[in-house]
Amino acid sequence: VYLVIISMCLDIIGLTNTIMSRISGYFYISWMVLLPLAVNYIRKADKKLFIYSCLAISFFLQFLVIMIYRPQWNGVVPYTWYF
Numbered sequence: 001v002y003l004v005i006i007s008m009c010l011d012i013i014g015l016t017n018t019i020m021s022r023i024s025g026y027f028y029i030s031w032m033v034l035l036p037l038a039v040n041y042i043r044k045a046d047k048k049l050f051i052y053s054c055l056a057i058s059f060f061l062q063f064l065v066i067m068i069y070r071p072q073w074n075g076v077v078p079y080t081w082y083f
Contacts, residue, residue: 005032011062 007027014020015068035055 003027003034007031 007030010020010023010027014023039048039051041049
């Protein structure tokens with residue numbers, strides 16, 4: 001749980017600081033391990049569907065925030081002339 005909270009905080013800080021976004025990449029491993037384990041403990045199908053839809057919406061919103069606030073997030077800047 002603490003790794004997920006740290007990862008989310010670093011993601012928010014990483015919107016303005018590229019080093020923090022790179023550091024938060026190391027914590028994505030915890031997301032890949034903890035999310036399926038957490039959903040696996042839920043017994044009711046309707047709650048699982050709710051959790052899956054909340055996760056899908058949150059990852060889509062994260063994608064939108066990255067595309068809006070950091071359009072050149074991959075670090076490749078197109079070459080421009082000085083004119």
